[in-house]
Amino acid sequence: MLGLTTGPVCLASCGPVVLPWMLVQPQGVRWHSRQLLLFLAARLAGYLVFAAAVWLVGSSIPHAWSRRSWLVGGIQVLLAAALVVYAAGWPRRRCALAQPSSQLVQIGEAPRPRTSGALALGFLTGISLCPPFLVAGVRAAQLAHLWAALLFFAFFFVGTAVWFFPYLSLGFVQRTPAVVTVARMVAILLACWYGFSGVSILIERAFYG
């Protein structure tokens, strides 16, 4: 229930990462479904890692800002880097033949889809400490067994994951050069934001404790 009710917050807080990254992917709902499932799987992994961590160390991580700030700042910097690499597509591959046009005659097997972007972004958004996530963390830390904490987060994940399916509609958006360019620009802007925000938190933590 917590996942379902806080789903819109998850949808909004992960939107800045998911939307530009999906828009630079090739068009097609099937492809998008596969990528979204990978993203959600990585996100679940992030949830479970966090669940295990909070259960092991108790509820001190969600509560103590002094410890949390390092984590938040670090995750945001990593998220910025991941956006630059996977959504903005920088640094680009030098050889143009590495990504041949789909209109060319294909010899041999089709190139394997790149899954690292979905996994990296899914995991990093999975461990981002958004408000509903922290509420779930406190609850998980209070549970008696590790498996109970993991199960709690798994169900929490299922509740929030439902809200991600509207993103599949992005598969219908036509990938004109303008759409892809705008998506890349958005990714760069968001990377700047997350980078600035993360570095600010880390500097503040380093200087003021």
Next chain:
Amino acid sequence: MASRSSTLAQPAVFRGVGRSLLLTLPIALWTLLMFTPSFQRAGRDLHIAAAVVILFMTALFFLMMRTGETYRWRRIFFVALGFLFPVGFIASLVAERGTMSIPLSRMVSGDTPFCFMVTPTIILPAAFARTIIFPGAILPTATNTRSIAFMIGLWFAFTLVLGKAWCSYACFFGGIEEGFAAFPKRRRLHRFVTKYGGILRLIPWAILVFVVLLSAAILEPVYCMWLCPFKTVTEFPAVRNVETAIQFGVFVTLFAGLVVALPLLTKKRTQCGFFCPFGAFQSIFNKINLFEIRFNREKCVDCTLCQTACPTVALSKDSIREGKTLLNCMKCGACVDVCKKDAAVWHLKGTPVAVKPERARLLFLYGAWALAVMFGGNILAGSIAAIIGFLPWK
């Protein structure tokens, strides 16, 4: 201002005085109607200001009718609006608070007047979190009559009819850069703007998506808090720490670069064309409103005078070949006025292109000028009244 010969070629229509007056009559009546409340209120300064604005707006419309030119006369109003709005706004802030910065208490109490620039960013949080992420009052209050509901209602009604023409007839910021763009005689960086125009005009879309997504994620009006160049000449969060100092630095840098320096260099509205997310949002409504600019391909000689004259790079060679403007056209009329072959024409959707274009122009101008009077006219009157109030012999 650039000389007429350098920007405008020849008027399409030159009407007689009587006919022009007759066509101006509806606008004159509308203007009087709009300013009736000003005369009912006490205050000699406001009465004088209202009278000046009535004459100003009516005279400009008359000149539009008489000369057949749109851009030249609209620009006079628009630049006046752009430069006078901050004067009146800052004067009222200083009189009320003694400073241009917003204290937190005022933000919390919802006394901040609503700015239409945040409209696209408040939609998602309102839908998902049932929160208006702007520190204003939804309904009018005793101290703040320009509430969120009132401003959005006004904006939506006119946007449905006029599309992105809002940016040329109502925006109280665009006139500042249009004024700076009008100063130089020579265009510099012209090749750069022409060559990279395709990429540059995508930036507002990117900023729009960026601010909409991020505002929904962090429940904060990101554009207002971090990116609005016009905070420099209106109001801004009080500088209290490093973060607010950075914010202020961003506002000033963007203002100096996009609103002053680049318009002076390029003779373009660079903030509107290459940055403003609200402008990109308005472009969407160009798809569904009635009026547009079209090119009569039988008359067009591909001289690209219109492309050079367009202040927001809303024309490309391809779009002219297709007989259309790009989506970001704000219907300022510069291309129509500059065209020596009368190939660029006003067009009412659903009617044949280049058949009675002056009728389409008239219909458009009645709507656009009615908006200009209602929205900009009141701002002009308020600012002029403030200036009269500051005169030394008062």
